[in-house]
Amino acid sequence: MQQTHRHTLPIDSALELRRELVAHLRENRTVLREEWVRRITEAQLLRAMTKEEIFAEATSVYDNYVEALETDTLEALQAYARSLSERIIPRGVETDEVVGIVLLLRDVLARSLFGKYQNNPSKLNRVLDAYEPAANRIANTVAVGFVQERERVISQQQEAIRELSTPVLQVRERLLILPIIGVVDPHRARQLTEQLLRGIRTNRARVVVIDITGVAAMDAAVANHLVQTVEASRLLGADVIVTGLSPEIAQTLVNIGVDLGKMKTMGDLQGGIEVAEQSLGYKVVPTTQTEAMA
Amino acid sequence: MMVPILKQGHFLIATIMAALSDEDMRQFREALLDRVVSSRATAVIIDVMAMDVLDSFATRTLREIAYMTRLRGARTVLVGVQPEVALTMVQLGLHLEGVATALDLEEGLAYLDRVNRRG
Numbered sequence: 001m002q003q004t005h006r007h008t009l010p011i012d013s014a015l016e017l018r019r020e021l022v023a024h025l026r027e028n029r030t031v032l033r034e035e036w037v038r039r040i041t042e043a044q045l046l047r048a049m050t051k052e053e054i055f056a057e058a059t060s061v062y063d064n065y066v067e068a069l070e071t072d073t074l075e076a077l078q079a080y081a082r083s084l085s086e087r088i089i090p091r092g093v094e095t096d097e098v099v100g101i102v103l104l105l106r107d108v109l110a111r112s113l114f115g116k117y118q119n120n121p122s123k124l125n126r127v128l129d130a131y132e133p134a135a136n137r138i139a140n141t142v143a144v145g146f147v148q149e150r151e152r153v154i155s156q157q158q159e160a161i162r163e164l165s166t167p168v169l170q171v172r173e174r175l176l177i178l179p180i181i182g183v184v185d186p187h188r189a190r191q192l193t194e195q196l197l198r199g200i201r202t203n204r205a206r207v208v209v210i211d212i213t214g215v216a217a218m219d220a221a222v223a224n225h226l227v228q229t230v231e232a233s234r235l236l237g238a239d240v241i242v243t244g245l246s247p248e249i250a251q252t253l254v255n256i257g258v259d260l261g262k263m264k265t266m267g268d269l270q271g272g273i274e275v276a277e278q279s280l281g282y283k284v285v286p287t288t289q290t291e292a293m294a
Numbered sequence: 295m296m297v298p299i300l301k302q303g304h305f306l307i308a309t310i311m312a313a314l315s316d317e318d319m320r321q322f323r324e325a326l327l328d329r330v331v332s333s334r335a336t337a338v339i340i341d342v343m344a345m346d347v348l349d350s351f352a353t354r355t356l357r358e359i360a361y362m363t364r365l366r367g368a369r370t371v372l373v374g375v376q377p378e379v380a381l382t383m384v385q386l387g388l389h390l391e392g393v394a395t396a397l398d399l400e401e402g403l404a405y406l407d408r409v410n411r412r413g
Contacts, residue, residue: 197377204397231389232380237373237396
């Protein structure tokens with residue numbers, strides 16, 4: 001019975017209820033806002049922020065919340081949630097805190113509705129019918145906005161770290177070195193390959209030395225990727241010399257059965273550069289020797 | 295779609311301008327092999343700069359061309375493979391073993407020059 005009653009609620013009355021609700025929230029803005037801030041402090045949320053900051057943010061969240069209830073549109077709130085997240089993420093605010101404060105606000109407002117309509121249970125029921133879905137949608141929007149913003153920041157930072165950690169360096173005309181340091185996961189391996197191939201084209205490289213002294217271990221997938229990198233570079237006309245293979249990585253490469261004919265390797269970076277110079281026709285001679293010859 | 299084959303000294307230069315159908319690819323192979331003998335060329339440069347896809351058929355045909363020209367007394371250098379194309383090819387397990395490669399036409403000519411000087 002209750003269920004059908006909910007769904008047959010006339011639209012204008014739902015609208016009216018919401019209007020009444022919004023009016024109530026506006027009227028009691030100061031009290032409810034203070035109550036909310038008190039609950040936030042009590043629950044020890046947003047500890048990274050000062051009391052004044054919490055109050056200021058709480059005020060804007062409250063107003064945006066009420067506005068979202070009134071207009072039943074989430075765009076403004078979404079934008080606000082994003083900008084709020086941008087401000088508070090660098091301060092170290094966690095996801096559970098954001099979700100926590102929004103849920104607290106929902107509770108504070110629901111309590112005040114209980115207080116107002118406690119003598120009229122059927123009215124209370126209808127008001128809650130109007131309030132709950134909207135409030136849940138709002139809580140959802142704010143939480144999702146925060147998480148999305150955080151993910152964006154994280155992926156941006158990951159990208160930055162990756163870019164920084166894999167320089168493609170030209171040591172001589174036509175000779176590039178790619179020192180790889182740290183953990184290589186499939187994503188980074190792919191990015192390394194793309195960067196190297198771009199580097200080969202822009203520097204017109206003919207020989208590339210990939211030094212993996214700084215890579216402690218590699219799983220089979222990444223080792224396979226290394227082999228693919230060597231092959232792809234060759235398709236662009238560049239020979240690859242891999243140097244600094246640790247015993248563990250050598251073991252991995254043998255285990256996955258890499259065709260060693262396709263891959264040139266040298267013990268260390270120096271050896272690799274020497275071989276590369278040779279194949280490019282360079283000869284490094286100590287100056288004393290050249291003077292003696294002259 | 296015809297693939298122009300130009301003669302430059304002792305070299306033949308074939309530039310593939312756009313994606314070729316399998317039939318075009320076959321025709322290109324026949325035409326190139328005929329030209330290798332009739333023009334007494336010592337090397338063939340195939341430029342694939344404009345191709346944004348090299349599928350398994352194209353790869354196999356290019357490999358065949360390289361082997362067949364070798365049997366007819368000339369070298370083959372493949373030039374202009376794009377980075378994205380190279381990446382896709384190795385991911386699909388397509389390889390061009392035994393086919394010399396170079397960055398672009400200029401590098402291809404430089405490569406042949408080096409090889410010839412070495413004798």
